[in-house]
Amino acid sequence: xxIYIDGLFYKGSxxxxxxxxxxxxxxxxxxxxxxxxxxxxxxxFEKDFSNIPNIEPIFVYYEKFSLxxxxxxxxxxKKFEKELTLFFYPHVNLPYYIPKNVVxxxxxxxxxxxxxxxxxxxxxxxxxxxKRALKHSTKIIAVSNTVAKExxxxxxxxxxxxxxxxxxxDDKFINQNQSRHRIFDYHYILFIGNKRKHKNxxxxxxxxxIIKEKIPHYLVIVGDKExxxxxxxxxxxxxxxxxxxxxxxxxxxxxIISLYKFADLFVxxxxxxxxxxxxxxxxxxxxxxxxxxxxxxxxxxxxxxFYFNPYxxxxxxxxxxxxxxxxxFKIGLLExxxxxxxxxxxxxxxxxxxxxxxxxxx
Numbered sequence: 360x361x362i363y364i365d366g367l368f369y370k371g372s373x374x375x376x377x378x379x380x381x382x383x384x385x386x387x388x389x390x391x392x393x394x395x396x397x398x399x400x401x402x403x404f405e406k407d408f409s410n411i412p413n414i415e416p417i418f419v420y421y422e423k424f425s426l427x428x429x430x431x432x433x434x435x436x437k438k439f440e441k442e443l444t445l446f447f448y449p450h451v452n453l454p455y456y457i458p459k460n461v462v463x464x465x466x467x468x469x470x471x472x473x474x475x476x477x478x479x480x481x482x483x484x485x486x487x488x489x490k491r492a493l494k495h496s497t498k499i500i501a502v503s504n505t506v507a508k509e510x511x512x513x514x515x516x517x518x519x520x521x522x523x524x525x526x527x528x529d530d531k532f533i534n535q536n537q538s539r540h541r542i543f544d545y546h547y548i549l550f551i552g553n554k555r556k557h558k559n560x561x562x563x564x565x566x567x568x569i570i571k572e573k574i575p576h577y578l579v580i581v582g583d584k585e586x587x588x589x590x591x592x593x594x595x596x597x598x599x600x601x602x603x604x605x606x607x608x609x610x611x612x613x614x615i616i617s618l619y620k621f622a623d624l625f626v627x628x629x630x631x632x633x634x635x636x637x638x639x640x641x642x643x644x645x646x647x648x649x650x651x652x653x654x655x656x657x658x659x660x661x662x663x664x665f666y667f668n669p670y671x672x673x674x675x676x677x678x679x680x681x682x683x684x685x686x687x688f689k690i691g692l693l694e695x696x697x698x699x700x701x702x703x704x705x706x707x708x709x710x711x712x713x714x715x716x717x718x719x720x721x
Contacts, residue, residue, distance in 0.1 A: 360389075360716065362445040363436070366396040366416070367423035367452065370403060372553065373636070374466060378449045379407065380529045384709045386413040393439060395419050395432060423452055424484060430455050444720040451485070451492035460719050463492045464500040467633025468509050474557035474631045493517055497719055500524050500712075502634045505655040522715055525634070527705040531612055532619070532640040541621050542614065547577040547605070548679065549622035549646070551615065551637045552629070554582055554591055559628040559651065559669055561594055566675035568598040574683060579618060581607045619644040624682050624689075627651065630669050635659060643700060647693040649678045663695040 364382055368374040386392055391413050396404050398418040408414055417435060421428035433456030436446065445460045453461065469475055470485040493499060493510075499520045501507035511518050548567065552558045560580070567578045578600070580591070595601050607614065619625070625641035625648040632655045638648040639659070650656045651669035665682065668674040682689050 360445070360720070361391040361393070361443045362447055362716065363439060363443050364392055364394045365446075365448045365450070365452065366394040366404075367419075367421075367428065368450055369396050370400055371423070374450055376529065376636075377464070377466070377526065380527070381449070381709075381712070382414065383408070383411050384705070385712070386411050388709065388713060389413065390713075391415070393417060393443065395435060397422055423450075424488070428454065445716055447716075448492070448496075451488045453488065453492050453495060457491075457495045459497070461496045462498045462500060462715070462719065463496045464502065465489075465506055465510060465633075466502055467506060467631070468513065469557060469631060469633075471513060472631060474555075476556040490514075493520075496520065498522055498715060500715075502526050503655055503658055505658055506633050522711075524711045524715070525703055525708060526636055527703050527708045528636065528639050528643050528700070530705070532616065532643050540617060542617055543577075543605075545577055546575055546623050546683075547579045547621075548683070549579050549581070549618055549625045549641070550628075551581040551618070551625075551641075552627075554584070554589065557629060557631040558582075559630045560591060562628045562669065562672050562675060563626050564591070564594050564598065564600070564604075565672040566679060567603075568600050569672060569676040570680055571600055571603055573680065576603075576623065576683065578604045579607070579622070580604065581610060581615065581618060584608045616644065619646050622646045624649065624679060626675070626679065627656070628667075628669055628675065629653065629656075632656065639700060639703060642693065642696040645693070647682060647689055647696060649675070649682060660696065660699055663692075663699040665692055 366378060368378050382392060393415045395417045398420050401418050404416055421431055432454040436456055436458050440458045446458050448463045451463055470482045475482055493514055499517060501510060501521050501523050502525060504523055507521050507523050510521060550563055554560055595604050619641050625638060625646045627638045627648060627650045629651055635656060638650055641648050649665045649667060650660060652666035656664060667678040
């Protein structure tokens, strides 16, 4: 099987990880892959994929969602259309020319919700690409039942195209039993994610301020930072907890793995997600999680989840205290959550993708 995978989101947050993980796993299964990657990421790509066979990168001088790329990529696809059996897009950014056998992935529909916190132009651009992709794709992969339901509600005629295939945990977050360097000696509660509105980080900061005198823990926040002093910094200073908060800006995967591994608790306070890998990564590395009570996290964790009201800092504060002050409860919670990980077995999920691809090209 020879396929094209769009690589313009390589190194781009969650979708970038999704692209990287799938590309490597498909290649290991013997699938020949052609992929367009921005030239400014050539060194990173060659390092990350140096030991992976069956991958032919095409380094291009345009970025995702660029006007230049919208037309330039069409030339590349036309050139390879006769050689390749399928074209896979990890997002909705289809170019001007759309070949046959196109598969897209929908991770979430946040631009259609009240949780969209970027400008109106970007929202309209997303909707333009989304509608084209839904119309012209052969199959639509939804990463959860929750996303599939939202698609069917918002876009008539998509139900017959939709295939639900969950995300999986990258190998780097699995079976890390070997000794790793602990970054600091004290106890801490961990948050990993961007600082967008829907991630609801402010709730966690307020909850931590409520209980900080009752526990010895620090709050560790991992995520991007768009300016030197942002809303998170302002809130931390307002609550006078800056001496108990540590922030990591774009740390390496090695640092993230260590932070997961030695945290006493991972908190995921999101108001909206299409899937939500960080809590699964945390559990895989031996850290129990408390999660917001929203439909997608109920879908992922089921009865193994320990949920809190994502609009109540008092409820979150109580949940944190219950886990970190009761060792027996903490151990039992982690055991249940580790058992739940079996639902997201990587090999099973990769086979779902390959089976879908084979049905399309048959």
